[in-house]
Amino acid sequence: MAKESVQIFTDGACSGNPGPGGWGVVLRWKGTEKEMSGGERETTNNRMEMMAAIKALESLKRTVPV
Numbered sequence: 001m002a003k004e005s006v007q008i009f010t011d012g013a014c015s016g017n018p019g020p021g022g023w024g025v026v027l028r029w030k031g032t033e034k035e036m037s038g039g040e041r042e043t044t045n046n047r048m049e050m051m052a053a054i055k056a057l058e059s060l061k062r063t064v065p066v
Contacts, residue, residue, distance in 0.1 A: 005065040008056045012048025021045060023052035027059065034059070 007028040014021025022039035036055055040048075057066075 006060065008053075008066055010049070010052035010056055012045060012050070012052045014043055014045045014048055018042055018044050021048040023048040023055065025052050025056040025059075027056060029064075 009026040009028075010024070012021065012023040020039065020041050021043040022037060024037040025035065027034045027036075036059065038051070038055065060066075
């Protein structure tokens with residue numbers, strides 16, 4: 001893995017499909033971890049999986065390998 005790369009771990013789920021759901025992200029960079037999460041009242045598991053990836057990429061402050 002490149003020294004300046006960011007590791008991104010994501011997950012999304014919902015109770016019922018559709019139903020209430022949430023997403024979570026862990027970003028790792030140079031030994032530091034950042035956690036983010038969110039949710040919606042009425043959604044699908046696929047939307048939450050995609051939202052996790054989108055939020056992770058949007059949180060990057062500059063262009064780095066992932």
